[in-house]
Amino acid sequence: MYAFLPLVLSAVCGAVALSNSQPQRRRIFLGLSAFFFLVFGVTFNTRLQLTTPESILYEEEQLPSPTKSSPIIVEETQEEEDVEETLPSPDDPPPIEHSPSSTTQESPSSQSPPSTIDVVISEDDGELMLPSSFLSLAPTDKSTTYFAKQADFALQLWNRYQTTDERTKKWRGISKLMETLVFPFVNQSMILDTAVEYFTKLSYSGPQRGYVILMGGHHFRMGNHLVQMIRKIWKSNLPIEIFYLGDSDLPLPQRQYLESIDDQIKVRDLTQLPIWDENFTSLKDAGWSAKPYGVLASSFAEPILMDADTVLLQNPEVIYEEKSYLDTGIMLWHDRVTDTGTKTQNYLRELLKERKISETLGGTKYWTEKQGEHFAESGLVVYNKRRPETLFGLMFVLWMNGKEQRDHTRDFLYGEKETFWLGFELLGFKWHIQPEVGGAMGKLQSGGTHSGMQLKDVGILHFNSSGQPLWFNGGMYVLKSYPRGGLKVDQGWSEKDAWAYHHQGTWGAPRWLIDYDIYQNHRDEVKKDERLAQLIQDSVKVIIQSERDMYKSFPKAAESWKGEFSK
Structure with a gap:
């Protein structure tokens, strides 16, 4: 009879959490609910091990599964049955290495709610499964290293996932009360079945x-x-x-x-x-x-x-x-x-x-x-x-x-x-940023005080790995904060090596300035490109026609500037 007391306490805490409108208290009661259910799960698991064949204990759960390949897991053989584990807190020592393959240092703590993570994805078809998931990250102080502490905690969860065998993952999914989605930005009232269906479909x-x-x-x-x-x-x-x-x-x-x-x-x-x-x-x-x-x-x-x-x-x-x-x-x-x-x-x-x-x-x-x-x-x-x-x-x-x-x-x-x-840097995960810093693209004109050349209506220009202009930020207006200033036709762009501009003290222009004065020793880095000029001109024509069509078919959508394309 007493074996079911943790289950009763878990249900009571879960009910209090769902009825509480304050996020902090709700997380506390959710953590307590999860803790009591883990106690019940471990107790129940131990009893089953004494009376139930292993083939029944670890019976396949009816959860969504990838159709084209097995889930991506790091397999490790557990020679002994699952035992009670103490889960990490933000105050635990961080992993030795911040990488997906590193192991974590764990120590008992009562300051964070029990948490597990199992995010399994088939790389072939991208189907998402959450056999079980974990509660929100425990709050820490708001010092300068606030994010780093949270990253350490998240890494321990990630590393636990990486070093947990498939059988244990299934058993950790026993509690429907714990099956809330990853991280606190997700609505925790969604139970696992709903969440899996939603994310799989969406x-x-x-x-x-x-x-x-x-x-x-x-x-x-x-x-x-x-x-x-x-x-x-x-x-x-x-x-x-x-x-x-x-x-x-x-x-x-x-x-x-x-x-x-x-x-x-x-x-x-x-x-x-x-x-x-x-x-x-x-x-x-x-x-x-x-x-x-x-x-x-x-x-x-x-x-x-x-x-x-x-x-x-x-x-x-x-x-x-x-x-x-x-x-x-x-x-x-x-x-x-x-x-x-x-x-x-x-x-x-x-x-x-x-x-x-x-x-x-x-x-x-x-x-x-x-x-x-x-x-x-x-x-x-x-x-x-x-x-x-x-x-x-x-x-x-x-x-x-x-x-x-x-x-x-x-x-x-x-x-x-x-x-x-x-x-990604805090977690030690791979990420990539193109090595070239943002250049400038604009209409090439005579003028300026240094080389007799300047770029007008500048946008921040970005390149592909081959060094070719790929996209720029700033829109098609002379001033994006004032669209009635007119569409611009860009005819030149600065070359990639903007570090030199910084050394010359010319790359510190505030974002809202629309002119860029070219220094004499960087004049050769400005190129005029007829293909890009034609591309922008063609784009302007397409845009103007679309706005005229919009004014005719959806006049309310163009209400704030309809006079410009009324003819």
Whole structure:
């Protein structure tokens, strides 16, 4: 009779948690519920071992399974039966090495809720399974090393997954009360069956590749430009998912227009998806920090995330063939080098001081010579969610963009862009950023005080691995903050080696300046390219025609600027 007391206590704590509206208390009671159920599970397991054949004890569970290949696991043989384990806390010593294959140092602790992780993915078809999952990361202090402590805790969970055999994983999935999704940004009221069905259907059953755009009404016009370039300039038919943050963020007429372009474009309210815990995410107020949530929520296994003001200079599908992306499952680009302060640099160095710096970060002048304040640019980001390591790292990036976490980094990081790589660096996972820093692209004109040449209407330019212009950030307007300033026709771009510009003190221009004065000794690095000039001109024609069509068919969508294309 007393053997069932932990089960009763677990149920009581679970009921209290579900009825409690305060996130902190709810997590405490969920942790207690999970703890009591683990006690019951271990007790029940011991009794079964004494009375039940092993073939019955570890009977196959009726859970979704990959259809094309076995789950990716690191197999280790356990010679003895499962025994009670004490799970890690943020105060435990960190793993010796921050890598997926390293083992963890574990010590008893009562400060964190019991947690397990089993994220299993078939790399062939990308089907996601969660045989069991774990409760939210235990809270720690908000010191400079806050993220590092949480990364240590997450790594212990990851390493436990990597070194746990399949049989033990199945047994850890015994409790339906513990089957909440990974990390606290996920709505913990979703039981496992619902969660698995949702993520399998939402994230991995549709097309493997596609485009994700987060778009608000303020950038609707530039977002339409991007969609038109994808479809009519580059003839890419990959599906497009557009996310917005509530009805007031993107008005209904504009949503209706975007979905009318073709049946492969879906517009969805990111805040209304049932998977989020709004108390943790506060997505309606997240701004830029909502972007990684769009990556996870997208129905694509390999989403290309783009800002609404991204301008494509090549077919974006070529990114999928980049060797570095194929090797790591991640593709990022550098920000341009600006001399606007040292807050971000100082914060990152303090945060990573106990870490083994990766070759990816340590090989840059940003790290070796402290050049520039901002490191990464998030106008275009690519993740392969079929890779378990990438998916886990992405989830940690989402955690870093929760409301409390955003408040913690507001004084150090410029939005979410550094978290796209920082989460992986903290975990010791592979990631890639193109080695060239952001250049400049704009209309080449005479003038300036140094060489007689200057770029007008500058956008931040990015290159592929072959050194060819791939995309730029800044939109097709002279001033993206004032769209009525007119569409620009770009005719030149600066060459890749922007470090020299920084040394000359010319690369620190604030982002809002639209002119770029070329120094005499860098004059040869500015090239005029007729192909790109023609590409931009063709794009402008397509955009103007689409806006005229919009005004005729969806006048309310173009209400704020309808006078410009009324003829």
